[in-house]
Amino acid sequence: MAEQETVWLTRDAFEKLSNELDHLKTHGRPEVAAKIAAAREEGDLSENGGYHAARDEQGQMEGRIAQLEQMLRQAKVGEVPENPNEVAVGTLVTIAYFDDEDDTEKFLLGSREMLGLDDDIETHVFSPQSPLGGAVLGAAKGDKVSYEAPNGKTIDVTIVDVAPFKG
Structure with a gap:
């Protein structure tokens, strides 16, 4: 059986998903x-569009x-770090490649489930289990970290900014 992957969530994201489930x-x-029952009362189910739509919705x-349920079973809730400049699950991280502050990338450290429906769908998300996510986890603004990319190359980045994610 395959190992279940941890789903990293902020406390807010965990609560939103728990409330949705409830x-x-x-x-x-x-x-x-009730929709299915009402549609059944209309008679012949073979040509009953309302019945089939309600069954699809169900x-x-x-x-x-x-x-x-599966996501919440696998969830690990990231706690807010004591140091606001420290990278933790649920933070927006801006990194610079090759000490070039013009060549930056911004991403959320956590999981896509942390993003709400109204959030920017273009936000990049890296899991703490990913090479980049694992390298920056626990680092602070100004730190230089290295990670091994999937192609085997070592990449050096500098943490330019760390901000709490308001998802």
């Missing part, structure tokens, strides 16, 4: 069940419930 189980399921919702 809402789906307590409100979503009964609402969809399947999608049950898939999301299963996804959330």
Whole structure:
């Protein structure tokens, strides 16, 4: 059996996902069940568009419930570091390549689930288990770190900025 991957979340992201799961189980399921029951009362199910739509909605919702349950089982919640300049799960990190402050990259250290629906979908996300994520985790603004890229090359970067993620 494959090892389950840790899902890194901020406390806020964990709570949002937990609340979504609770809402789906307590409100979503009964609402969809009522739609299915109402559509059944209309008669012939083979040509009942409302019934089939409600069943599709139910399947999608049950898939999301299963996804959330698995994600929350595998979640590790990152705590806010004492030093606000320290890279931790849930921080936006700006790095510079080759000591060139003009060649920078900004990313979220954590998991894509930390991003809300309203967040910029262009935000890059690196897991703490990734080579870059592992190298910067615990480093502070101004630190130089190295990591091995998937192609085997060693890459040096400087931490230019660290900011809390307001997801």
